[in-house]
Amino acid sequence: xxxxxxxxxxxxxxxxxxxxxxxxxxxxxxxxxxxxxxxxxxxxxxxxxxxxxxxxxxxxxxxxxxxxxxxxxxxxxxxxxxxxxxxxxxxxxxxxxxxxxxxxxxxxxxxxxxxxxxxxxxxxxxxxxxxxxxxxxxxxxxxxxxxxxxxxxxxxxxxxxxxxxxxxxxxxxxxxxxxxxxxxxxxxxxxxxxxxxxxxxxxxxxxxxxxxxxxxxxxxxxxxxxxxxxxxxxxxxxxxxxxxxxxxxxxxxxxxxxxxxxxxxxxxxxxxxxxxxxxxxxxxxxxxxxxxxxxxxxxxxxxxxxxxxxxxxxxxxxxxxxxxxxxxxxxxxxxxxxxxxxxxxxxxxxxxxxxxxxxxxxxxxxxxxxxxxxxxxxxxxxxxxxxxxxxxxxxxxxxxxxxxxxxxxxxxxxxxxxxxxxxxxxxxxxxxxxxxxxxxxxxxxxxxxxxxxxxxxxxxxxxxxxxxxxxxxxxxxxxxxxxxxxxxxxxxxxxxxxxxxxxxxxxxxxxxxxxxxxxxxxxxxxxxxxxxxxxxxxxxxxxxxxxxxxxxxxxxxxxxxxxxxxxxxxxxxxxxxxxxxxxxxxxxxxxxxxxxxxxxxxxxxxxxxxxxxxxxxxxxxxxxxxxxxxxxxxxxxxxxxxxxxxxxxxxxxxxxxxxxxxxx
Numbered sequence: 001x002x003x004x005x006x007x008x009x010x011x012x013x014x015x016x017x018x019x020x021x022x023x024x025x026x027x028x029x030x031x032x033x034x035x036x037x038x039x040x041x042x043x044x045x046x047x048x049x050x051x052x053x054x055x056x057x058x059x060x061x062x063x064x065x066x067x068x069x070x071x072x073x074x075x076x077x078x079x080x081x082x083x084x085x086x087x088x089x090x091x092x093x094x095x096x097x098x099x100x101x102x103x104x105x106x107x108x109x110x111x112x113x114x115x116x117x118x119x120x121x122x123x124x125x126x127x128x129x130x131x132x133x134x135x136x137x138x139x140x141x142x143x144x145x146x147x148x149x150x151x152x153x154x155x156x157x158x159x160x161x162x163x164x165x166x167x168x169x170x171x172x173x174x175x176x177x178x179x180x181x182x183x184x185x186x187x188x189x190x191x192x193x194x195x196x197x198x199x200x201x202x203x204x205x206x207x208x209x210x211x212x213x214x215x216x217x218x219x220x221x222x223x224x225x226x227x228x229x230x231x232x233x234x235x236x237x238x239x240x241x242x243x244x245x246x247x248x249x250x251x252x253x254x255x256x257x258x259x260x261x262x263x264x265x266x267x268x269x270x271x272x273x274x275x276x277x278x279x280x281x282x283x284x285x286x287x288x289x290x291x292x293x294x295x296x297x298x299x300x301x302x303x304x305x306x307x308x309x310x311x312x313x314x315x316x317x318x319x320x321x322x323x324x325x326x327x328x329x330x331x332x333x334x335x336x337x338x339x340x341x342x343x344x345x346x347x348x349x350x351x352x353x354x355x356x357x358x359x360x361x362x363x364x365x366x367x368x369x370x371x372x373x374x375x376x377x378x379x380x381x382x383x384x385x386x387x388x389x390x391x392x393x394x395x396x397x398x399x400x401x402x403x404x405x406x407x408x409x410x411x412x413x414x415x416x417x418x419x420x421x422x423x424x425x426x427x428x429x430x431x432x433x434x435x436x437x438x439x440x441x442x443x444x445x446x447x448x449x450x451x452x453x454x455x456x457x458x459x460x461x462x463x464x465x466x467x468x469x470x471x472x473x474x475x476x477x478x479x480x481x482x483x484x485x486x487x488x489x490x491x492x493x494x495x496x497x498x499x500x501x502x503x504x505x506x507x508x509x510x511x512x513x514x515x516x517x518x519x520x521x522x523x524x525x526x527x528x529x530x531x532x533x534x535x536x537x538x539x540x541x542x543x544x545x546x547x548x549x550x551x552x553x554x555x556x557x558x559x560x561x562x563x564x565x566x567x568x569x570x571x572x573x574x575x576x577x578x579x580x581x582x583x584x585x586x587x588x589x590x591x592x593x594x595x596x597x598x599x600x601x602x603x604x605x606x607x608x609x610x611x612x613x614x615x616x617x618x619x620x621x622x623x624x625x626x627x628x629x630x631x632x633x634x635x636x637x638x639x640x641x642x643x644x645x646x647x648x649x650x651x652x653x654x655x656x657x658x659x660x661x662x663x664x
Contacts, residue, residue, distance in 0.1 A: 013487040015589030016600050020607070028651035032631040035603035045609045047327030050319070050617075053608030053627060054480065059459045062351075062475050066457060067336060069350045085346045088418040089339045095424040096335025102424060103307045107197055109423035110302060114197070117295050122287045126251045128294065130258035135432030137297040138162045140218070141250075141278060143259070145442045147466040149235045149268065152518035155442045157261070160234075160270030161222055164215050165300060166322075168620040172219035178616060182322060187212060189317040190296060196309050197299050210292040214285070221277040225558040225620070231465075231513055235520055236269040243267065249279035261440060304334060305425040324613035340455070342431045345411040348456030348474075352406045356456070356474035363484060364404045364477060367491070367576075368470075371499045372397060374576035375568075378664060384535065389528040393507065396468065396516035396523075400506060401449070403471040406456040461498055463505035466518040470502040480604065489577060489594045493601030496573035497566075504568030504664050508561040509536055535663045539563055539637075542661070546629055549615050554629060562624045566634045568664035574598060574640055595644040603631045637661050 022037030045052055070093050073079055078086035095101075113136070120128040132139045141162045148156045166172070166186060171179050190211050194204035227233055243252050256264045269275055303314035311328075319325040328334075340347055379385070379393050416434050418427050442448075449467045454460060459475045472495075476482070482495040505511045512532065515521040524532070543556030543563055556563070577598060589597065606627035610618075618626065625633065632653050635641045637660045647654040 014485060015487050015490070016592055016597050018590060020604055021600070027645045028647045028653055030632065031599075031635060031645075031653045032603055032606070032628045035600045035631070036607035036627075039604060039607040040609055043607075043609060045611065048325060048329050049609075050323035050325050050614035051608055051610040053610075054605055055459055056608075058476070058478065058481070061478075062457055062459060063333060063336060065355055066340060066347060066351060067332060069347070069354065070336065070339065083414070083417070085343070085413065088413065088416065089343050089347060091418050091420045092339045092343070092427065093335050095420065095427065096338055097331060098424075099308055099331065102305075103309075105423055106307055109425040110197065110299065110306060113298050113429075114295055117291050117298065120291065125287065125290050126255050127258040128290070130255050132294050132298070133259065133436070135429060135434075135436045137294065137301055139294050139297055140282070141275060145439050147447045147518065149231065149466065149520040150237075152466045152514075153447055155445055155447055157256075157264055157267040157443055158270050159267060159275065161274045162218065164219060164222075165211070165297075166215075169219040169222045169224070170620055172216045183212075185317060185321040189313060192313045193299050193303065193310060194296065196307075196313065197295075206288075207292040207296055210289040211296050214289065214293050217281060218274075218278070221274040221281075223271055223274065225555065225623075229510055229558065229561060229623075231510055231520060233272075234268075234270045236272045237266065238269055239266045240264055243269070247275055247279035249282045250275075259440065260437075261443065302425055305428055322613065323617055324611035338428060340457070342416070342428070342435075343413055344455035344457070345407070345452075346413055348406060349410055351457040352474050356405055356477065357484075359484065360474075360477050360482065361405045364472060364482070364495075365402075367496060368402050368404070368499055370576040370580055371496060371503060371572055372400070374579060375500065375503050375572045375664070377579075378572060378575060382664075384531040385528050386525055389524050392516070392523050396506060397503070399468055399516040400503065401467070401469040403452060403469060405472070405474045405477065407452045408450065461502050463502040463511065464518075465506065465511045465514040468506065468514065468516060468518045470499070470506075472499070472502075480601075487589060487594075487597060488580065489597035490601040492573050492577035492580075493598035494605055496576060497569040497602050497605070499569070500572035500576070501565040501569030503572065504565040505561065507568070507664060508564040510561050532663070535661055536560060536564065539567070539661050539663065542637075543625060543629065543633060546633060548619060548626055548629070549612060552616060552619060554625060555619060559623055559625045563634065564663055566625075566630055567637060567662075570602060570634065570638055570641075571662065571664060574638075593644065595640060599635065599641050599644060603635075606630045 018038070019042070020039040021035055022033050022041075025034040025037055027034040039054065043052055043057065049056070070089060073086045073090045074094075076086040076090070078084035079090045081087055116131065117128065129139055129141075133143060139162060141159060143157065143159045145155050146158055148154050164172070166182065171182055171186075187208055190208040191201075191204040194207045195201070199207065223233070238246070240252065240256075256262060299310070300314070303310040315325075315328050319328070376394055376397055379390055379397065382390065385393070416431050418431070422430075447467065449469065452471060452473075453462060453464060454471060454473050455475075456473050457475045458473045461470070461472045461476055463470050476498070477495070479486070480490075480494060481498065483491060486494075506514075512524070513520055513522070515523045522529075540556035540560050540563075543554045543559060545556075546554040548554050574595070577594075581594070588594075592600065608627040610626070615626065618624075624630070636653050636655045639657065639660060641647075642649075642654045649656040
């Protein structure tokens with residue numbers, strides 16, 4: 001379908017919905033409020049949310065659609081046939097709804113795991129770790145199979161950091177009143193869940209002390225948020241002999257054998273400092289401390305799969321205390337999350353058949369190619385990049401592959417068995433083990449470049465650097481992100497910017513280090529890399545200066561990749577829009593010019609209400625800036641934005657031209 005045909009079909013295209021705006025606000029002072037304040041007013045936070053934005057609104061719509069699909073499976077003729085997709089989805093969902101059964105079972109489904117941990121021989125703790133890594137928890141460290149950073153055609157083994165109960169290392173290492181409040185609640189939570197699990201008061205206290213001791217120590221080993229953004233720090237190839245010599249405190253050969261990987265000869269170490277320090281620390285731990293830590297992690301991971309008492313304790317800790325949420329999600333949403341994750345493509349296939357029209361994919365293909373052409377045009381015109389690097393950047397862009405809507409080949413779940421006679425926990429753990437095995441089975445095999453990392457019903461998109469591809473699932477390709485009945489300016493300002501954002505990730509502070517085939521490779525000249533870093537440093541400093549809460553600033557280095565992609569997405573999408581309208585821009589609609597409608601559509605994407613507690617969580621954990629900053633702080637660097645709304649350079653939403661930063 002060509003552009004002319006599409007335009008003929010959409011002559012009655014609608015413009016901006018001013019109900020989503022605060023027209024009385026000043027676009028110069030707070031464009032976010034001006035463009036999206038009406039939507040925020042009409043979507044106040046309800047008790048079950050820490051944050052609610054346009055993304056979440058679309059996800060809620062998808063959840064209702066998926067619920068309708070799953071509810072209808074109960075009447076499907078295959079629902080009673082063991083081994084069918086309908087049976088697996090239906091039974092897993094029904095088990096999630098059956099709180100009465102889970103309350104009656106109590107901790108019984110967990111006893112097998114807890115007994116396995118308690119009875120592990122003292123000289124087989126590394127085998128116990130391997131058992132936990134088989135779909136249960138990432139205790140102490142992690143392992144998995146993925147592309148070789150230097151040869152993206154082949155899958156290799158990677159080992160790296162383990163997780164922390166509170167997620168971010170700063171909770172354990174940086175003193176503040178907020179961290180002290182959360183750590184105190186976490187200590188109480190550990191003793192509470194261990195008590196529910198049947199531990200005596202003194203045993204629960206011992207577990208709490210061992211968990212806090214271990215996690216505080218591990219937090220000091222972990223990379224900072226900024227270090228995690230550097231892919232060079234995550235590439236440390238080692239032979240097994242080198243690994244054993246460098247980190248002798250961990251019995252690596254026994255670990256890999258227990259995982260079912262006895263032939264490992266080489267691998268990549270994703271966090272060298274962490275594993276070196278863990279190797280020194282591990283031998284000092286007592287048998288009891290190791291078992292207590294794994295026991296708590298196993299229970300903590302299972303709180304949503306057992307009785308209500310465990311779920312309530314977890315909800316109070318992670319949702320109420322950390323994020324300020326006031327009400328738990330409805331049961332059906334929690335129940336839907338499990339089949340939606342573990343059988344996601346099977347559910348996605350049903351979703352696509354009902355909710356994703358073929359013309360949406362056709363329209364997206366046109367938009368993507370327009371955006372690719374626009375990014376190429378912008379690369380060619382860059383003043384700070386030399387000709388040789390431009391040529392390689394254009395090659396990489398040309399090789400970037402695109403996935404739209406749904407995969408050409410659906411994932412086969414025939415080896416996942418859901419047995420309603422077993423407990424909810426047992427079924428979920430068995431499915432988790434299947435995923436671990438599925439991953440390990442890729443070792444030594446070619447990377448599947450057609451594999452999807454998101455399910456079709458997901459409201460999101462991604463760029464994957466080691467395969468150099470961008471993906472736009474069907475879930476995000478619906479209004480207001482993508483609207484077949486909308487004015488072109490709105491679609492370019494919404495899904496067009498999302499497309500440009502993902503394309504730009506191929507050239508952000510992380511993605512730029514990968515070449516056109518997805519290999520970690522320095523393809524830039526030294527001078528061009530330095531020029532990029534100077535611009536990136538200035539952009540990071542702009543965001544560092546933003547106070548997002550009293551005494552708390554944004555982290556411009558941690559969010560740098562997303563901020564570069566936001567800015568690049570805007571520039572590329574606007575270029576594509578203006579080029580697509582080369583015969584003349586459409587007329588004003590509702591009093592807004594085409595370019596104004598473009599920027600209003602972008603700003604409305606990031607409309608959100610958010611709790612103060614959640615702001616502090618996201619500054620530590622989310623590489624994206626908050627919605628207000630994604631709009632106001634990003635747009636002030638865009639000259640076309642200031643011109644479209646006649647903003648003076650001195651206004652909060654604009655910058656003097658000499659201070660504006662343009663990278664892509």
